[in-house]
Amino acid sequence: MKAPLLGFIVCAITLVNCSIDYNEAEKFLEKYEGFKIPKLSPNEIQKHPSLQPSFIKALKKMQKYAGIPITGKLDDLTMETMRKPRCGNPDGENEDHENDNKEKRYAVASKWYKTHLTYYIKGSTYTYDLDNKKVEEAVAQAFKYWSDVSALTFERRYSSYNVDIIMYFAKKSHGDSNPFDGPGGVLAHAYFPTNGDVHFDDDEAYTLRSYAGTNLLQIATHEIGHSLGLQHSSIKSAVMAPYYYGYSPNFALQPDDINGIRSLYGSNRPTTPVYTSSTTKTVKSTVKTPVNSYPDPCSLTSIDTFFESKNGFFYVFKGEYYWKLNRYADLQSKIPTKISDGFPGLPNDIDAAFMWFSKSTYFFKGDLYWRFRDGVMQSGFPRRIGKDGFRGVPNNLDSAFVYKGNNVIYFTKGNLYYRYENFRVKDNYPKQFDRIWEGLPAGVDAALAYVNEYNYFFKGSQYYRFNPSTFSVDKGYPKSIAQWWFRCYDSVQDAPSDVRVAEDSDSTERETENDREPINLVENKSLSEIDEEGLLSNAATLKISIIMATSLVVFKLLF
Incomplete structure (x- = not known):
């Protein structure tokens, strides 16, 4: 009963229209305008958002982007506008709501x-x-709007x-x-570059x-604007208005949309005359935009580290750059981002990385x-390795990963590996890497725990898939x-038939049962060694128990 009582008192004090829903307005401003909803008690009536500078500031920002009078008051027009259909992206960051440069409203x-x-x-x-052909035509026209006025081609x-840019239709959680x-x-x-979906x-x-209904062409043109890097415009007639x-x-x-896209990519490519001695005609050739010098992921001979982040994306680091992949192993862009831009404060040439629980x-x-979060x-x-944290872990690591078989953290350096539990390296470690981890080379460059319950190890320009059920590298x-992570092919026909991830599967590659080696749980290893390590998955351990129990029954029947 606190909220209704609070609302009644505020209405009485401020003489506001009590039909206006402040809770709804708060949630709207939090989602689109960066407002942080305060936690209130009945004794903090004077701190109600309608009386707070932060609420008024966010409300003015909303009114600016909606193209309605900037009053800072939650009136009927403002409330009605909040309930209109709109783009799900938040509004821009320009906070000068009353003295905007009227010649430039794009962001x-x-x-x-x-x-x-x-x-x-x-x-x-x-x-x-709509049928597929109409959708395709509408999307093509939406892209054409932007290419007609800029140097972009699609x-x-x-x-x-x-x-x-990947586009799709979905409902609710997607x-x-x-x-x-x-x-x-x-x-x-839509997402900004270099995701762009x-x-x-x-x-x-x-x-x-x-x-x-809702016009697909207009919505697609607006969202593609975001994919190209434009934020919302505060000019109500602009395509990029929210x-x-x-x-x-x-x-x-x-004009505001055109000025915005040209500020990023320039206008349509200019042409310059080129004269040849064999003809008196003037032949025009397109002046191409200089290509920036970035490392090509298709030419990498090794990587520094490969890890998952809280946002569900995976990151490949090399030198001063990184590439981002989604959970389906789709590379978001072959153009890398500088580590200093995406992870401020982090140095280049990282040795290892992993995501903690x-x-x-x-x-x-x-x-x-x-340590990074969000x-x-x-x-x-x-902090210092081994002194301020990660006791027993050596310096100058090769890799770090959470093993899918037992959810324990491991570190590698050369041909040694370290098991890390209870905030310290376990007793009797390090151990010889190639003695236990069958099929993997010593001195791996990076290791990754992936969403499909496998671990992946990277060495030079190649990688290995390690199966916790068999405790060995998979066949092939x-x-x-x-090829398999950066999709480096000249054409679709050149790609392996199983290169793409099934849309309803978490696996990185499709495979048939014949692609797998027969399960051999104790091949070239002591079962007691593996059990002591605790490296086999629960499923594999159960299979061992069944095999041993079955063998005992057969032995008794025969003898």
Whole structure:
């Protein structure tokens, strides 16, 4: 009963319209405008959000992006606007709500470091509202709006491998941290470069050239703007404005949209005359944008580390750069990001990294280690390995990983490995790596615990898949890192038939039962050694018990 009483008292004190829902407004401002909802008690009435500078500031920001009078008051018009359908991306960061430069209202977030981008529309049936051909035509037209006014070009692909922008329709929770909310409300959302994926809420009724439903062309054009690096515009008529006001027969990019995209990629490519001695004609050639010098993942001869982060993405580090992959092992972009940009405070040339059970990520280099959470380095770091933490772990590591068979942390250095439990290296360690971990080379460069319950080990330009059920490397390994993780092929036909991940599977590659070696739990190893290590998975241990029990029964029957 505290909330209604509080609302009644606030209404009485401030003479506000009690039909306005402050709780709804708070949640809206928290989601889109960066407002933090305060925790209140009945004795903190004077701290009600409607009376707080932070609430007023967020409300003014919302009013600016909605193109309505910037009053800082939660009036009927503001409340009504909050309930309009809109894009699910938060609004921009410009806080000067009353003195904005009227000539520039667009905002930019990030950009692609290339001008030719590829896209893929995922699914055999995109949405039941429109047939596939109409969806494809609408999406192609949406991309064309942007290429017509900038140096960008776009190419549709028919497979998701090595694609810059993946688009699909989904309902409610759909694999990211931003679930849809059913009909109305959020219509779609998109990610900035160099992810760029676009998700449409399939609970909406998508239409084309109709005042009924939600116009797919307009929504797609807006979301692609985000994929290219544009944030929301505070000009109400701009395509990049956050709210959807219905079908527009004369839909087109506005000057603010054009200025924004050109600020990132320039205008249409200029041409310069080129003269030849064999003809008197002037031949025009396109002036190409210089290509930035970045390492090509398809040419890497080794990697530094490979790890999962709390956000569900996987990161490959090499030197001063990193690449990001999603849980389906789809490389988000072949253009890398500098470690200093994505992980501020972290040095280059990292030795090893892994994600702790607390969802913190630990990085190791030389005699120091760092702890990151949600992409932010925690205070008090770096610290000294073995002295301030990770007792017994050596300096200058090769790899660190959580083993899928027993959920224990292991470190490797050369041909030695260390088992880390209860905040220290276990007694009787280190041990010889190649004595227990059958089929793996000494001195691995990196190790990874992946979502499909396998561990992966990387050495040079190759990798090994280690099976906890058999406690050995699977048949057919090692394989090429470039081909299987970075999708380095000249064409789809050149790719192995099982290179893509099944959409309903967590595995990195498809395989048949014939691709696996027969299970041999004790091949070239002492069973007591393996049990002592605790390295076999529970399933494998159960199989051993069954085999031993069956053997004992057979022995008694025969003798």
